[in-house]
Amino acid sequence: MKNYNSSSDRDNRTSASSVEPKILLVGEVGKAFLDAGAITDNCEVCATMLDAIDAAAKNNFAGIGIVMYGMSAKLSSSLKALRDNCDAKIILLAQMYEEPIAIRLVGSAYNGTSIADDYLICPVQPDRFYESILTPGRIKAEAGPPAAADATIEMKIKHLERLATEDDLTGLKNRRYILEFSRQIIEHAGKENGRVTLLIFDIDDLKHYNDLYGHLAGDEVLKQVAVLMQRCCRGHDVVGRIGGDEFAVVFWDEPQPFTVPAKGAERRSARADHPKEAIFIAKRFVRELEKSELSALGGLGPEGKGVLTISGGLASFPRDGSTAQELFQQADKALLDAKRSGKNRIYLVGKPQSDITDIE
Numbered sequence: 001m002k003n004y005n006s007s008s009d010r011d012n013r014t015s016a017s018s019v020e021p022k023i024l025l026v027g028e029v030g031k032a033f034l035d036a037g038a039i040t041d042n043c044e045v046c047a048t049m050l051d052a053i054d055a056a057a058k059n060n061f062a063g064i065g066i067v068m069y070g071m072s073a074k075l076s077s078s079l080k081a082l083r084d085n086c087d088a089k090i091i092l093l094a095q096m097y098e099e100p101i102a103i104r105l106v107g108s109a110y111n112g113t114s115i116a117d118d119y120l121i122c123p124v125q126p127d128r129f130y131e132s133i134l135t136p137g138r139i140k141a142e143a144g145p146p147a148a149a150d151a152t153i154e155m156k157i158k159h160l161e162r163l164a165t166e167d168d169l170t171g172l173k174n175r176r177y178i179l180e181f182s183r184q185i186i187e188h189a190g191k192e193n194g195r196v197t198l199l200i201f202d203i204d205d206l207k208h209y210n211d212l213y214g215h216l217a218g219d220e221v222l223k224q225v226a227v228l229m230q231r232c233c234r235g236h237d238v239v240g241r242i243g244g245d246e247f248a249v250v251f252w253d254e255p256q257p258f259t260v261p262a263k264g265a266e267r268r269s270a271r272a273d274h275p276k277e278a279i280f281i282a283k284r285f286v287r288e289l290e291k292s293e294l295s296a297l298g299g300l301g302p303e304g305k306g307v308l309t310i311s312g313g314l315a316s317f318p319r320d321g322s323t324a325q326e327l328f329q330q331a332d333k334a335l336l337d338a339k340r341s342g343k344n345r346i347y348l349v350g351k352p353q354s355d356i357t358d359i360e
Contacts, residue, residue, distance in 0.1 A: 022059060023133055024088070026052040027067030032093040034123045049078035056086035063089040063133030066116075068098045076105065079115045091132050092119035096181040097188050097252065100236045169219060170226035173240035178248050181238055182324035185252050186317050197251040197278035200331040201312030204343045206245040221308065228292070232285040234277075248331075251278040278314060282346050286310070311338040312346035320349040 023043045030036045044059075046052040049071065056064065064082070068075065082090065094102040102119035109115075120132060165177040173181070182198065189196050203225060210218040222245065229239050229249065238250040289308050313334025321327040334347040341347070 022061050023130070024052060024055060024059070024061045024064045025067070026064065027071060027093075028069050029067060031069040031095070032065070032067045032122045032124055033126055033129070035126060038126045049075075049082070053078070053081050053085055056082055056088065061086060061088040063091060065091045065093055065129060065133065067093045067122075068102065069095060069122075075101070076108070076115065079105065080110050083110055083113070083115065089118075089133060090116045091129070092116050093122055093124060093129070094119050095122050095184050095188070096177075097185045100254065167241040170223050170241050172226050172230075172247070173238055175240065175242040178238065178240035178242055178250065179324060179328075182250055182327065185250065186322075186324050186327070189252065189317060190322075192253075194253045196317040196327070197314060198316075198327045198331045199249040199251070199278065199282055199312055199314050199346070200242075200246065200328070200335050201249075201310045201346065202243070202246040202335070204309045204311055224292075225289075225308070225310075228288055229285055232281050232288060234281070237281075249281075251281065278316075279348075282312065282314065286346065309344035310346070311335060311343045313338060313349065314346060315349040 025039065025043050025045045026049060027047070029039065029045060033039065044055065046055055049066075052064065052066070055061075064086070066075075066079075071078070079090065092102045092105060099119070099121060102116070105116045106114055106119055118132060120129065165174060166172065167174045182196070185196050188194065203221065206218060206221065209221060222241070226239070226241065226247070229247065233239055233249060233251075234254070236254045237252065240248050240250075242248045289310060292308060313331040313336075315321060315327050315330035315334060317327055320330045330349045334349045338345045338347040
């Protein structure tokens with residue numbers, strides 16, 4: 001791997017550019033790739049965006065991969081400066097919790113194009129990164145039939161990636177994604193004095209509905225519950241299906257990519273009680289379920305009378321656990337307490353005698 005900060009490397013780049021497409025990596029490469037050592041000598045590395053802007057102005061890179069980790073605060077203006085200095089395809093390498101920022105950047109226009117061309121979620125396989133960089137994008141979009149064929153292949157690859165991270169019935173994130181996202185966001189929250197709250201819930205007596213109306217009707221109930229929960233949540237919260245009728249929601253502090261806190265600004269205590277936002281959303285979800293007839297939720301017809309209910313448990317980082325595993329264990333215990341107490345309620349860890357309906 002080459003390091004652009006080395007003057008000897010800077011002086012010995014001439015012959016390689018005429019042989020292979022050159023790729024620039026920016027930031028902490030080890031945070032982005034499953035095997036950072038597999039990145040070939042075809043890649044040069046810059047530690048900072050300032051170095052990258054300078055390198056892009058002096059070289060004809062085919063693509064630039066930017067590791068977003070630690071760069072969110074000033075990334076928008078830096079990407080605009082990079083666009084002013086090169087025509088390379090820009091791929092953002094985002095941690096799961098940085099995905100909202102990556103989406104905004106890819107969707108932000110600058111001088112008639114996007115600030116960034118695409119993004120990948122870390123950890124990334126090196127081969128997947130090279131494929132994304134070398135697939136015709138913004139610069140070669142007019143290439144004709146070959147570009148169209150490449151776009152079809154790219155679309156199929158993205159479909160397969162979605163299948164690996166999404167639940168095929170509800171379209172929510174799957175268990176694997178939720179566990180990895182929870183690990184990443186808790187690690188991030190520990191460094192930023194942030195808070196993460198996990199809600200685990202399941203549908204009360206779903207087996208009864210399956211037996212009474214059939215499994216297809218039960219599947220419709222699961223899908224409609226997923227839709228309803230997503231409507232109740234904020235855009236950056238992550239909703240997933242982690243079991244048959246079991247769901248998880250990860251509530252977390254939305255990233256603020258374009259502003260830097262003033263020096264000496266007061267930071268809230270991360271060890272306060274459960275965040276009110278998560279409790280409010282959980283209450284709202286319960287109320288929406290109470291207003292929804294089974295016939296409306298699952299398409300069960302006029303026979304689908306009654307109200308669907310859930311039981312759930314809420315646990316918060318760092319109050320109730322310091323790792324994703326501990327948070328899941330605590331939320332699971334609260335869920336069991338809720339079920340043993342008669343179902344149709346959500347319990348908070350540390351409050352075994354009360355559910356969220358008791359909290360204002």
